[in-house]
């Protein structure tokens with residue numbers, strides 16, 4: 058007999074009877090062998106409830122339409138098999154992507170996502186072509202191969218901790234796009250691009266929580282792209298901004314006292330008056346349960362442990378949130 | 383009402399390539415698309431794009447292969463443009479930022495594709511379409527071209543034989559908008575979703591074709607549908623021909639290769655119609671496994687598979703539970719490409735003044751009765767550019783004719799009728815019925831009796847369209863309503879296909895009539911045209927352009 062699984066779906070319709078509040082609705086879905094979450098949603102739409110809204114198109118993990126939250130993680134509905142997912146979590150809880158404004162059910166507003174993409178000048182500004190045209194090797198393009206795979210599904214932004222506290226943060230996806238050009242040997246305008254994303258809300262605001270890289274369905278590894286962008290930015294001498302100063306101060310501090318001297322660092326990074334302005338931001342971070350260290354160089358031996366701490370904290374935070382709501 | 387010089391419907395490769403050209407010409411161009419541009423189905427193209435780039439190859443060879451592949455129904459004046467302009471277009475894409483795989487010397491690498499005499503398919507791993515669509519979208523952004531994303535066009539407005547613009551629904555609000563222009567370019571992609579098993583995206587419902595049909599333009603060669611030989615058993619997801627191009631085999635349930643029986647020279651790399659029929663024959667002869675044969679990549683080894691076909695591996699594992707490194711992949715033929723489409727001349731013009739078409743929704747025709755793999759991305763790019771330039775020339779001197787007063791009111795009335803019907807038929811039942819009928823009666827093998835049955839079924843279902851009632855009557859992202867609008871297109875296209883297929887009493891390319899198993903150049907070397915006049919379909923014919931290559935028997 059085929060298994061029947063309950064899908065708990067977070068619904069929202071600003072014009073609906075429930076008014077402006079999200080609500081939960083459950084649907085039973087008879088499982089077919091190999092069925093994906095998208096197939097289940099299509100089945101629900103067809104057999105149970107045509108009012109359910111979600112984006113879909115390619116159903117083969119390449120168009121980037123169908124990213125949603127599945128059991129608390131951003132995933133592509135079409136790329137997620139139900140059976141193993143259910144086995145792991147013991148339930149199927151579905152909702153719209155975190156960190157986006159919900160328009161209806163699983164449909165979220167992607168406008169900020171696209172605006173961030175445009176902020177990184179997302180097109181090649183070619184250098185002068187050498188005589189006889191470009192000769193490019195597979196080696197040349199290897200460094201940007203991962204970021205080229207991005208399907209702009211927005212899963213990473215939905216999982217990003219910096220984005221959660223700062224809506225204006227450039228975000229992992231746009232950063233990966235920026236690296237796709239900065240790392241292209243034909244690119245002629247990398248400095249301008251790097252300059253733009255080195256400012257406030259830019260690459261230095263990443264707290265290196267690895268969430269983006271973890272959830273990405275296409276192995277784009279946006280965090281790695283951000284690391285490379287930071288290196289490039291410093292190499293270009295773009296250090297006259299709080300993020301880069303903070304990073305340089307950190308190196309300086311470790312060199313000087315063998316540990317982080319937080320107070321001096323803030324001062325160095327922002328100057329005295331602006332560092333006073335940092336206080337509310339620091340408090341905000343505290344309230345969200347994290348103080349970021351924009352650690353620059355992966356030279357730290359036990360990076361895994363640091364990441365472990367972040368993750369543990371993240372789990373704790375999620376649990377807290379669950380209890381609350 | 384918004385006014386632009388030109389409105390492009392569709393943001394796939396063809397539509398956006400044309401829009402770039404229009405913007406370059408200094409025109410005010412806007413793109414209207416029902417899914418965000420990079421969600422367009424071009425993104426799913428895997429295997430690659432053809433161009434004679436190598437000195438040992440030539441555009442004439444490419445042209446010959448394409449004409450032969452088309453079973454000589456392709457218009458050779460258009461094919462010549464396609465093949466001649468191919469290399470230049472590839473270089474242009476590269477200048478825009480596209481990245482292709484390279485050989486050891488740093489030249490663009492090329493892989494073998496079906497029906498080609500030379501390995502001339504340029505590629506980026508197995509995500510060529512993704513790379514190209516993103517590149518063209520970047521160029522659209524760079525030029526600040528206006529976009530109406532997630533706007534679904536419901537009508538192309540034509541009055542007195544002149545296109546005036548379109549009416550579209552904004553999905554976010556459910557509002558109807560008028561878009562007024564001197565010229566309208568349809569680039570809405572294919573109609574794979576007319577069938578129940580298809581490689582196409584859920585959004586590939588052939589909208590533009592029936593919009594054009596309703597506006598008075600004819601469709602051409604609709605009976606020619608490409609069935610791709612390697613689509614996944616359960617989901618119909620594509621396993622690129624590039625997998626065979628890289629050396630993959632087809633084997634039957636006994637583990638034996640079988641293509642030598644059907645195409646002794648080209649084997650697995652014969653043209654798609656030939657390979658799909660061979661598979662079907664194996665399956666029908668009892669050598670299949672649950673309606674499938676197998677694509678065997680094991681001998682390629684893990685390294686090559688991961689390097690050249692990583693997405694194929696991921697898709698096979700995620701959607702079929704088979705790792706091609708270890709096991710053969712169960713595959714079957716599935717509806718893949720629409721050779722037919724809106725009839726245009728070599729510059730994308732339809733018979734309606736100011737209405738143009740390009741890409742998969744158009745029929746020039748470069749693919750005739752069967753398309754070669756790697757030629758449709760090429761068509762989208764080459765003719766996207768060419769048609770874009772043609773439209774620019776037209777729009778620069780054209781006049782802006784007034785937008786009919788009552789057009790919006792009429793469209794709104796139609797939608798309101800649908801929204802307000804209290805009881806009626808369920809749309810999903812009708813769409814299932816149509817798809818099943820098409821799958822059964824208009825598939826790889828056809829005959830008179832079956833086609834007639836299919837036509838009767840589709841007509842019966844079509845009659846119910848005016849009785850559909852919606853459950854969802856909301857304004858915001860009403861996807862049920864969109865499904866119904868798409869169903870309207872599916873039904874009309876199905877009827878046009880069945881009519882074309884029923885009338886064409888021969889077998890040519892993808893169209894195989896078991897009751898007329900041979901090609902008949904004397905009577906059927908001509909294009910089918912279908913018109914919709916006062917709610918009735920009319921079939922007509924048109925000659926084929928034959929310039930360099932006389933029709934000959936097609937053997938692989």
Ligand SMILES: Cc1cc2nc3c(=O)[nH]c(=O)nc-3n(C[C@H](O)[C@H](O)[C@H](O)COP(=O)(O)OP(=O)(O)OC[C@H]3O[C@@H](n4cnc5c(N)ncnc54)[C@H](O)[C@@H]3O)c2cc1C
Pocket residue numbers: 391392393394395396397414415416417418419422423424425426427428429430431432510511533534535536569570571572581582583585586588589590620622718719740741742743755756757758759760762
């Ligand atoms: C899985 C797969 C793999 C393929 N691989 C290859 C390959 O390797 N090589 C090759 O040459 N070809 C390949 N093809 C074929 C090729 O990808 C397509 O023919 C080509 O991309 C079509 O491009 P297009 O611009 O015409 O249409 P599409 O990319 O399909 O775009 C259609 C556009 O029209 C819009 N639209 C549709 N209806 C409406 C409406 N009512 N209102 C508003 N907008 C609308 C959509 O939003 C979309 O933007 C493949 C096809 C498939 C299905």
Ligand code: SF4
Pocket residue numbers: 206207208209210211212213214229230233272273274275276277278279
């Ligand atoms: S980086 Fe990955 S998760 Fe983020 S948008 Fe791109 S594909 Fe999606």
Ligand code: SF4
Pocket residue numbers: 213216217218219220228229262263264265266267268269270279280283
């Ligand atoms: S690593 Fe940086 S960009 Fe990625 S999710 Fe964490 S904060 Fe966001």
Ligand code: FES
Pocket residue numbers: 112113114115116117118119120121122123124133134135136
């Ligand atoms: S539907 Fe295209 S990525 Fe899921």
